[in-house]
Amino acid sequence: xxxxxxxxxxxxxxxxxxxxxxxxxxxxxxxxxxxxxxxxxxxxxxxxxxxxxxxxxxxxxxxxxxxxxxxxxxxxxxxxxxxxxxxxxxxxxxxxxxxxxxxxxxxxxxxxxxxxxxxxxxxxxxxxxxxxxxxxxxxxxxxxxxxxxxxxxxxxxxxxxxxxxxxxxxxxxxxxxxxxxxxxxxxxxxxxxxxxxxxxxxxxxxxxxxxxxxxxxxxxxxxxxxxxxxxxxxxxxxxxxxxxxxxxxxxxxxxxxxxxxxxxxxxxxxxxxxxxxxxxxxxxxxxxxxxxxxxxxxxxxxxxxxxxxxxxxxxxxxxxxxxxxxxxxxxxxxxxxxxxxxxxxxxxxxxxxxxxxxxxxxxxxxxxxxxxxxxxxxxxxxxxxxxxxxxxxxxxxxxxxxxxxxxxxxxxxxxxxxxxxxxxxxxxxxxxxxxxxxxxxxxxxxxxxxxxxxxxxxxxxxxxxxxxxxxxxxxxxxxxxxxxxxxxxxxxxxxxxxxxxxxxxxxxxxxxxxxxxxxxxxxxxxxxxxxxxxxxxxxxxxxxxxxxxxxxxxxxxxxxxxxxxxxxxxxxxxxxxxxxxxxxxxxxxxxxxxxxxxxxxxxxxxxxxxxxxxxxxxxxxxxxxxxxxxxxxxxxxxxxxxxxxxxxxxxxxxxxxxxxxxxxxxxxxxxxxxxxxxxxxxxxxxx
Numbered sequence: 001x002x003x004x005x006x007x008x009x010x011x012x013x014x015x016x017x018x019x020x021x022x023x024x025x026x027x028x029x030x031x032x033x034x035x036x037x038x039x040x041x042x043x044x045x046x047x048x049x050x051x052x053x054x055x056x057x058x059x060x061x062x063x064x065x066x067x068x069x070x071x072x073x074x075x076x077x078x079x080x081x082x083x084x085x086x087x088x089x090x091x092x093x094x095x096x097x098x099x100x101x102x103x104x105x106x107x108x109x110x111x112x113x114x115x116x117x118x119x120x121x122x123x124x125x126x127x128x129x130x131x132x133x134x135x136x137x138x139x140x141x142x143x144x145x146x147x148x149x150x151x152x153x154x155x156x157x158x159x160x161x162x163x164x165x166x167x168x169x170x171x172x173x174x175x176x177x178x179x180x181x182x183x184x185x186x187x188x189x190x191x192x193x194x195x196x197x198x199x200x201x202x203x204x205x206x207x208x209x210x211x212x213x214x215x216x217x218x219x220x221x222x223x224x225x226x227x228x229x230x231x232x233x234x235x236x237x238x239x240x241x242x243x244x245x246x247x248x249x250x251x252x253x254x255x256x257x258x259x260x261x262x263x264x265x266x267x268x269x270x271x272x273x274x275x276x277x278x279x280x281x282x283x284x285x286x287x288x289x290x291x292x293x294x295x296x297x298x299x300x301x302x303x304x305x306x307x308x309x310x311x312x313x314x315x316x317x318x319x320x321x322x323x324x325x326x327x328x329x330x331x332x333x334x335x336x337x338x339x340x341x342x343x344x345x346x347x348x349x350x351x352x353x354x355x356x357x358x359x360x361x362x363x364x365x366x367x368x369x370x371x372x373x374x375x376x377x378x379x380x381x382x383x384x385x386x387x388x389x390x391x392x393x394x395x396x397x398x399x400x401x402x403x404x405x406x407x408x409x410x411x412x413x414x415x416x417x418x419x420x421x422x423x424x425x426x427x428x429x430x431x432x433x434x435x436x437x438x439x440x441x442x443x444x445x446x447x448x449x450x451x452x453x454x455x456x457x458x459x460x461x462x463x464x465x466x467x468x469x470x471x472x473x474x475x476x477x478x479x480x481x482x483x484x485x486x487x488x489x490x491x492x493x494x495x496x497x498x499x500x501x502x503x504x505x506x507x508x509x510x511x512x513x514x515x516x517x518x519x520x521x522x523x524x525x526x527x528x529x530x531x532x533x534x535x536x537x538x539x540x541x542x543x544x545x546x547x548x549x550x551x552x553x554x555x556x557x558x559x560x561x562x563x564x565x566x567x568x569x570x571x572x573x574x575x576x577x578x579x580x581x582x583x584x585x586x587x588x589x590x591x592x593x594x595x596x597x598x599x600x601x602x603x604x605x606x607x608x609x610x611x612x613x614x615x616x617x618x619x620x621x622x623x624x625x626x627x628x629x630x631x632x633x634x635x636x637x638x639x640x641x642x643x644x645x646x647x648x649x650x651x652x653x654x655x656x657x658x659x660x661x662x663x664x665x666x667x668x669x670x671x672x673x674x675x676x677x678x679x680x681x682x683x684x685x686x687x
Contacts, residue, residue, distance in 0.1 A: 015111065015122055015133055016055045018142055022113050022120060023052045032597065033114035033182035034074035035163070037361065039107050039346075039406055040082035041128035043089060050074045050093055055133055061090055071601050073178040073504075076128075077167060079106040081408055083494045087452075089479040092507050094178045095496035096171055099419070100359065104210065105408045107353070108361035109346045112159070114185055116594050119145045121159055123206065123363050125329045125346055136327035137297070137381055139239075139344040141363045148193040155363075157198060158206045160186050162361075166211045172420050172437070177504055188593035201226065204365040209347060215356035216347060220364070221259045224333065224341060227366045231335050232262035237374055239269040239330035239381065240349035242404045247281040247396065252351050257286035260333070267293040268349065269383055271326040279396040283389070294388040295378070297326055302382040329353075329362070330377055334370035342367045413485050414493055417443050421481060424500035430616070431465040434458075434481070434497060446486055452478030468616075472513060508609025515613045515628065519571045522578065522606065565627060572628075576635055579603055583639055587647070596647060604650045607636060611654065615661050623672045626665040630679040633658040637686040648687055655686045 022031065031052060048055045050072070073092050080097035089095070098106035109127060113120040124140025126132035145156050164183055171179045205223060209216025224233065236256060244251050257263050266287040270278070275296060283292045301324060329347055334340030345362015347353035353360050367373060377383075419438040426433045434456060436444065441461040449456040449463075452474045456463045466474075480494040503510065512518040586598035611632060619625045633655060640651035659680060666676045 029115045029117045031115050035112040036076040037108040037110040038078050038128045045128050075178040086479045091475050103408050104357040107346050107358040137324050139328040148195050153195045154198050154202050207362050207364045210356050210359040217354045233260050233333045234336045235265040235334050237267045237332035238349045241326045242348040244350045251284050253284035265291045269295045272296040272298050277400040280392050280394050292389045295383045305382045332370050338370045339368050340370045413491050415483050421497040423497050425502050426465045428465050430468040432471050434463040436461040447483040450482045508605050509612035514617045518610050522575050622667045629661050633683050640687050
């Protein structure tokens with residue numbers, strides 16, 4: 001059995017601190033993947049997460065940041081009915097709205113951060129919102145794995161299996177690559193670490209509900225029987241902010257007591273404001289009144305809790321008025337001598353949470369100290385003494401005074417016939433189109449549909465063609481499609497779309513309007529914004545009509561094209577040193593799979609994007625394209641020579657693509673033909 005987990009101190013652990021610790025190490029241990037499960041999220045907090053900023057910051061995303069983030073594509077699963085306009089989120093961030101049946105919801109909360117050298121997982125009760133991260137009283141459990149010697153590696157194995165079984169299929173085939181890539185990284189990492197097989201009686205597990213035939217309560221009973229085959233629980237302790245809206249006749253307490261009939265005591269902890277929603281019916285008929293307890297957390301924050309908050313936050317919160325609502329979910333199931341199971345996670349004390357309607361995720365652990373752990377929880381939540389059970393009415397009010405913000409209400413206008421939407425290349429050159437997947441697609445006519453300022457028209461679930469210029473404008477401002485009901489124009493619903501694999505593969509080129517734009521970004525990737533394309537006749541400014549910023553690349557459009565070419569090649573030579581350093585750092589990575597990923601993301605993908613841009617953008621003379629491609633090809637060859645033989649395959653593929661593009665740009669001029677012959681001759685000997 002693993003060493004016992006240390007008893008919680010009652011001090012506060014915040015996801016922001018965990019994430020900040022990973023960001024602080026990012027220069028030496030860069031973040032490769034982010035996977036989020038949540039019920040809902042705030043646009044700002046997700047924006048901060050994907051930009052590796054402090055989660056409390058209030059900043060927008062510059063275009064330079066947008067392009068930088070195209071190399072790391074976080075994937076977020078959340079409840080479909082919590083989709084908002086999301087006008088500021090970066091492109092190629094994969095948003096997967098999860099559809100659930102009836103009045104249920106996707107309620108799981110988990111955050112996985114994969115860096116080059118470590119895997120961090122946080123499971124708890126908090127959503128990716130400012131309130132969830134900074135204000136509410138929440139619970140969480142965190143793990144960091146760096147080798148097979150790390151604690152609780154069986155949880156990592158369970159996490160990987162959980163994602164593969166339940167979310168890889170949720171991510172549609174058109175865009176599952178972000179999650180598939182993350183899983184490939186996790187598989188490769190655990191294979192190198194040589195994690196031993198799962199032992200039959202490990203003392204902790206992830207516990208999910210609503211993902212398969214067995215509910216969370218079923219699995220809780222299974223784990224109890226495995227850990228305590230000869231013992232029976234006598235007490236149940238629950239912390240929850242929300243409960244069954246209609247507890248009669250089969251409230252959760254009755255459901256649990258039917259599985260564990262030896263239970264004799266039930267103790268519930270909640271906010272004082274929730275007392276008006278509760279009744280004796282929530283305790284069921286199994287527990288006698290003298291064995292039922294309701295403990296309350298007052299609205300005002302105790303001096304002890306404020307002192308603990310200030311110890312964590314320092315002077316930044318010393319004079320603030322703090323408002324902390326309960327959102328934590330805890331369950332302690334224990335025998336008379338204190339042995340039992342502790343649960344923390346997303347599941348409220350309700351039938352929906354534990355009987356398989358909602359999708360929930362939590363962590364359970366075998367414990368030997370339930371009374372001590374109970375006291376820690378009571379102190380951490382500032383629970384006041386006293387039992388308020390006798391104050392409860394027999395039945396709850398017909399309309400709860402404090403509504404559950406996570407209660408899903410069915411909306412007849414919601415376009416539930418849509419499963420998912422994909423943005424894919426069109427058969428027309430340099431055009432894209434949206435494809436709606438679902439049933440009863442003829443109902444699309446009931447809605448006016450917009451992508452940012454672009455009105456979409458659909459035939460058989462397929463939109464009109466969108467030219468690449470118009471696509472790129474909206475790419476900078478529209479992450480979701482708006483479905484506006486034609487009969488009730490004030491009612492809108494939003495759907496994030498997925499990207500077809502071809503667009504994902506081409507994202508480095510799509511994020512830049514031209515090769516000059518590409519140069520400007522890689523010359524100054526941390527710059528606030530890119531400059532004007534000196535060879536373009538039209539500035540791509542997204543959805544607004546503001547004047548373009550001052551050009552970073554000062555080239556006279558009327559100048560001789562030879563001068564412009566000299567300027568381009570001079571700037572490209574400035575880039576070369578940066579990419580040589582990127583390659584040198586990437587080849588130092590010890591793990592082979594991580595080294596390959598680093599070379600691809602830091603070197604191959606950006607240069608492949610430039611090659612695509614050079615073939616796509618208009619030029620004054622065909623020779624302009626030829627010379628630019630030639631210099632790129634020669635540089636890629638030089639990088640290949642500096643790369644270990646085992647890592648050269650992708651360089652070879654890139655060189656082959658450049659050679660093909662050179663042939664298309666050869667032309668008939670003598671100078672161009674001579675240059676073409678020279679470069680192709682050099683590339684033939686590329687390693």
